[in-house]
Amino acid sequence: MSGNILEVKDLEVSFTAHGRTVTPVDGVSLTVRRGEALGIAGESGSGKSLALKSIIGLLPPNAAARGDLRYALDEKEPIPYSPTGVHGHGISIIFQEPMTALNPTMRVGDLIAEGPRMHHGLDKNAARTKAVELMRRVGIPTPERRAKMWPHQLSGGLRQRVMIATALSTEPRLLLCDEPTTALDVSIQDQILGLLQELRTSLGMSIIFVSHDLAVLGELCDRLAIMYAGRIVETGPTDQVFANPRHPYTEALMTSVPSFDASAEQLQGIAGRPPDPRNFPPGCRFAPRCGYVQGDCSSAVHELRTSGDGRATACIHPELIEGVKE
Amino acid sequence: MTLPPTSSLDAVPEVIEPGAALTEPGIWKKMPKKVYVGAGIVALYILIAIFAPLLAPLDPLEINPVNKLASPSAEHWLGTDELGRDVFSRLLYAARVDIPIGFLGALLPAIVGTILGALAGFFGRWVDTAIMRTADVVQAFPAYILVIVLVFALGQGAGSIIIAFTVLAWVIYARIIRSEVLRVKDLDYIHAARVAGLSRLRILRVHVFPNVINQTLVYLPNDIVFATLGLAAFSFLGLGIPPPTAEWGAMIADGQPFIRTNWWLATVPGLVIVGLGLGLSLVGEGLEERLRA
Amino acid sequence: MSFLEVTDVTVRFTVGSRLAARIKGEKPPILTAVDGISFEAERGESIGIVGESGCGKSTLAKAITGLVPVASGSISLDGRELAGKRDQALRRRIQMVFQDPSSSLNPSLTVEKMLSELLRVHQVVPRDEIADRCAELMDLVELPQSLLEALPRRMSGGQRQRVGIARALALEPDVLIADESVAALDVSVQAPILNLLNSLRDNLGLTLMFISHDLAVVRYVSDRVIVMYLGTAVEDRPTAQLFDDPRHPYTKALMAAAPKFGVKKAPGESALKGEPPSALNLPSGCRFRPRCPLAADICEQIEPDLIGPSETQRAACHFAWEENEIPA
Numbered sequence: 029m030s031g032n033i034l035e036v037k038d039l040e041v042s043f044t045a046h047g048r049t050v051t052p053v054d055g056v057s058l059t060v061r062r063g064e065a066l067g068i069a070g071e072s073g074s075g076k077s078l079a080l081k082s083i084i085g086l087l088p089p090n091a092a093a094r095g096d097l098r099y100a101l102d103e104k105e106p107i108p109y110s111p112t113g114v115h116g117h118g119i120s121i122i123f124q125e126p127m128t129a130l131n132p133t134m135r136v137g138d139l140i141a142e143g144p145r146m147h148h149g150l151d152k153n154a155a156r157t158k159a160v161e162l163m164r165r166v167g168i169p170t171p172e173r174r175a176k177m178w179p180h181q182l183s184g185g186l187r188q189r190v191m192i193a194t195a196l197s198t199e200p201r202l203l204l205c206d207e208p209t210t211a212l213d214v215s216i217q218d219q220i221l222g223l224l225q226e227l228r229t230s231l232g233m234s235i236i237f238v239s240h241d242l243a244v245l246g247e248l249c250d251r252l253a254i255m256y257a258g259r260i261v262e263t264g265p266t267d268q269v270f271a272n273p274r275h276p277y278t279e280a281l282m283t284s285v286p287s288f289d290a291s292a293e294q295l296q297g298i299a300g301r302p303p304d305p306r307n308f309p310p311g312c313r314f315a316p317r318c319g320y321v322q323g324d325c326s327s328a329v330h331e332l333r334t335s336g337d338g339r340a341t342a343c344i345h346p347e348l349i350e351g352v353k354e
Numbered sequence: 355m356t357l358p359p360t361s362s363l364d365a366v367p368e369v370i371e372p373g374a375a376l377t378e379p380g381i382w383k384k385m386p387k388k389v390y391v392g393a394g395i396v397a398l399y400i401l402i403a404i405f406a407p408l409l410a411p412l413d414p415l416e417i418n419p420v421n422k423l424a425s426p427s428a429e430h431w432l433g434t435d436e437l438g439r440d441v442f443s444r445l446l447y448a449a450r451v452d453i454p455i456g457f458l459g460a461l462l463p464a465i466v467g468t469i470l471g472a473l474a475g476f477f478g479r480w481v482d483t484a485i486m487r488t489a490d491v492v493q494a495f496p497a498y499i500l501v502i503v504l505v506f507a508l509g510q511g512a513g514s515i516i517i518a519f520t521v522l523a524w525v526i527y528a529r530i531i532r533s534e535v536l537r538v539k540d541l542d543y544i545h546a547a548r549v550a551g552l553s554r555l556r557i558l559r560v561h562v563f564p565n566v567i568n569q570t571l572v573y574l575p576n577d578i579v580f581a582t583l584g585l586a587a588f589s590f591l592g593l594g595i596p597p598p599t600a601e602w603g604a605m606i607a608d609g610q611p612f613i614r615t616n617w618w619l620a621t622v623p624g625l626v627i628v629g630l631g632l633g634l635s636l637v638g639e640g641l642e643e644r645l646r647a
Numbered sequence: 648m649s650f651l652e653v654t655d656v657t658v659r660f661t662v663g664s665r666l667a668a669r670i671k672g673e674k675p676p677i678l679t680a681v682d683g684i685s686f687e688a689e690r691g692e693s694i695g696i697v698g699e700s701g702c703g704k705s706t707l708a709k710a711i712t713g714l715v716p717v718a719s720g721s722i723s724l725d726g727r728e729l730a731g732k733r734d735q736a737l738r739r740r741i742q743m744v745f746q747d748p749s750s751s752l753n754p755s756l757t758v759e760k761m762l763s764e765l766l767r768v769h770q771v772v773p774r775d776e777i778a779d780r781c782a783e784l785m786d787l788v789e790l791p792q793s794l795l796e797a798l799p800r801r802m803s804g805g806q807r808q809r810v811g812i813a814r815a816l817a818l819e820p821d822v823l824i825a826d827e828s829v830a831a832l833d834v835s836v837q838a839p840i841l842n843l844l845n846s847l848r849d850n851l852g853l854t855l856m857f858i859s860h861d862l863a864v865v866r867y868v869s870d871r872v873i874v875m876y877l878g879t880a881v882e883d884r885p886t887a888q889l890f891d892d893p894r895h896p897y898t899k900a901l902m903a904a905a906p907k908f909g910v911k912k913a914p915g916e917s918a919l920k921g922e923p924p925s926a927l928n929l930p931s932g933c934r935f936r937p938r939c940p941l942a943a944d945i946c947e948q949i950e951p952d953l954i955g956p957s958e959t960q961r962a963a964c965h966f967a968w969e970e971n972e973i974p975a
Contacts, residue, residue, distance in 0.1 A: 297838030
């Protein structure tokens with residue numbers, strides 16, 4: 029575990045219904061270093077959100093998770109994975125929609141104070157002071173006044189800040205972020221990303237940030253993992269992945285969003301649709317939509333192969349896409 | 355700007371199974387088993403009602419003062435009542451009264467309530483105010499008093515009972531459908547229909563109504579149970595179907611004094627009502643699982 | 648005289664309960680969602696409207712389609728007034744594609760029933776040609792004809808959005824308004840929809856109004872972009888110039904805030920501080936003043952007009968045009 033706060037090996041999440049088993053997360057392995065921000069990118073159905081939730085034991089009740097998960101706050105003995113996750117051991121999570129994640133019948137001050145009262149045994153007044161302090165920490169203006177408000181009285185951006193304050197209240201070493209800026213306006217998203225970056229550097233927190241938006245991940249994350257159809261297809265340092273993707277899916281994701289500063293060339297998009305988890309294609313799961321597809325793509329074993337430079341790709345013909353780049 | 359939470363999309367990939375039928379199976383397909391069981395029970399009751407004259411061994415109205423309050427025997431399977439009438443035959447004939455009144459007594463308020471609720475929700479303003487304030491008035495009035503007044507005003511009989519049920523029970527349908535219409539009315543496909551210049555009545559008929567009517571279908575079977583029980587209760591109180599017509603509630607009332615000696619006189623009609631209620635409840639529950647999924 | 652003319656359009660809503668306000672003896676609060684917007688569009692032009700939630704961009708779209716009444720101002724299409732009551736024939740000419748593909752299609756109608764209803768009611772084609780026209784519409788939005796039999800829940804988000812476009816096109820409109828039409832879609836599905844809108848505009852000569860919070864998306868489909876803030880237009884300029892050289896500080900901030908590939912966020916940094924004030928309680932003078940880095944005394948006293956060196960180059964900031972040369 030040297031230097032890693034989290035190691036996930038061969039994580040599998042499956043659902044069984046009507047005698048059929050689907051496995052939307054199929055053999056995901058991840059490591060997160062202390063203080064590092066890891067971004068997981070993928071579209072709907074890629075399994076990115078399920079993979080994140082299984083770390084903290086928030087899978088739906090009908091889901092079954094298997095795999096090897098080790099989590100270490102420091103150099104001490106790692107905490108092994110349990111089906112209920114490692115909740116409360118210095119891991120917190122924030123979600124996309126704070127309105128449904130915050131209990132609407134509690135004032136926001138009490139919501140934030142709940143963690144310190146339970147975990148640190150603070151009395152009511154001390155917890156309340158702590159809540160106001162946390163609210164100030166996450167940049168909520170006039171925290172004393174806002175602590176007495178209900179969640180619905182706050183704007184989306186402030187609610188997300190409240191959720192971050194709630195997550196911070198247990199002093200996490202690892203913060204899981206499940207699309208926390210997707211429902212926000214661009215300018216508010218920008219503020220929240222700045223806040224997360226600031227918290228991470230000043231508190232030395234590690235972050236796993238899940239999003240469909242590569243550009244958002246790029247603003248915050250040191251390393252990226254790209255997920256497609258339940259598997260990680262590429263990992264590597266953010267700037268290298270952007271400059272020189274080694275999996276066709278990564279490249280396709282980058283070229284399918286209109287670029288902000290480039291002139292209007294024709295956007296590519298990706299032909300077809302992601303495969304049905306009940307019926308994944310053999311071999312490379314991206315092969316049916318891939319522009320570089322070769323004869324052996326749908327038969328060869330596609331596991332994530334690491335190269336010397338800290339990058340890994342599941343593509344067996346990475347030279348094809350690199351050839352295009354140069 | 356509201357985006358759908360991608361986390362939920364994440365859990366349920368919106369991908370079509372290759373080769374899967376594109377069209378939805380009709381709503382009657384893929385029903386939970388309990389619907390079939392329940393429908394079977396209800397069908398049995400309906401068949402009994404239809405064929406009661408063939409099935410009943412004796413005339414349900416024939417009085418025999420000599421052989422009153424007889425115990426069950428080969429001739430009288432469930433014995434005779436205080437007037438010497440054959441209880442089993444009366445039980446079968448009663449289905450011809452209870453079932454039509456139960457069904458009509460639920461169906462009419464369902465139709466009236468659904469239409470009024472849809473109009474109230476869709477047109478709003480004074481239409482809404484008029485309909486929903488009327489509903490408040492009906493609901494605020496003690497139900498049994500209202501029925502008693504209506505039955506006295508209209509005279510005893512099946513017609514009055516059904517009218518009384520309609521006056522009372524439309525309110526609940528109107529409320530259910532109104533709130534459902536209010537929800538649907540603000541969805542984008544209704545906006546799209548308005549932008550397309552479709553008339554308000556057409557929007558209500560084609561785009562709103564088919565998407566709210568499920569709520570009525572789900573509630574209807576439960577309401578038939580209520581109506582049947584209600585009829586039994588009124589008959590028990592002497593407000594229902596006038597004697598000598600056989601009716602389950604009246605039979606319970608008539609058998610009640612003899613509960614210590616001839617316990618089956620009141621108990622068996624009670625169980626018969628419970629059986630019908632069970633069948634309808636199964637249908638209602640199953641429909642709810644299927645349609646609200 | 649332009650093809651589509653929107654002049655000084657204002658839309659107001661009463662917020663909260665009228666009854667509660669009456670009991671308190673106050674007037675119910677009135678929210679001005681769109682506050683005096685004017686723009687023109689030529690036939691075949693593509694206008695992008697960009698802004699954050701609450702800026703009134705969707706309300707403006709709804710006002711133009713007639714979904715919400717206009718409090719004042721005028722909207723005219725081809726010289727005919729649209730504000731107030733409009734007849735069926737006029738309604739047909741402006742159609743809309745909605746945001747959320749999960750709620751924009753009637754769940755109990757198949758695609759064919761949905762399309763043929765419109766074709767029949769508006770008598771777009773003779774009855775015996777309705778089936779053929781449905782097939783043509785599917786071709787137009789690049790969907791297989793087998794989907795005509797499908798119910799919405801059996802289709803993916805991208806397919807549903809294409810059906811939404813087909814439904815709008817069924818009425819052969821002159822103006823197509825797309826309100827956040829790709830926001831709810833996966834990134835890999837967005838691009839084909841944007842390309843489809845672009846090609847439909849070229850091939851059918853549609854006037855396109857594309858509404859989005861996403862500057863990059865708007866840039867991809869629009870000839871001209873209007874940036875909205877709290878119900879007003881703050882900048883209205885051709886796409887290329889707007890993106891090369893934004894003049895309003897809000898436009899600049901929006902561009903800075905948009906995530907870009909390969910740009911790391913500095914800790915605690917953000918392009919725009921605070922949140923927009925409530926539309927019920929606007930600041931004096933310029934609406935952007937409380938968040939504006941350039942705010943000066945004049946901004947507190949005078950609300951800037953949307954002006955510029957030419958009709959096509961306009962910005963609503965006192966300092967928009969004072970530095971360097973006027974763009975051509």
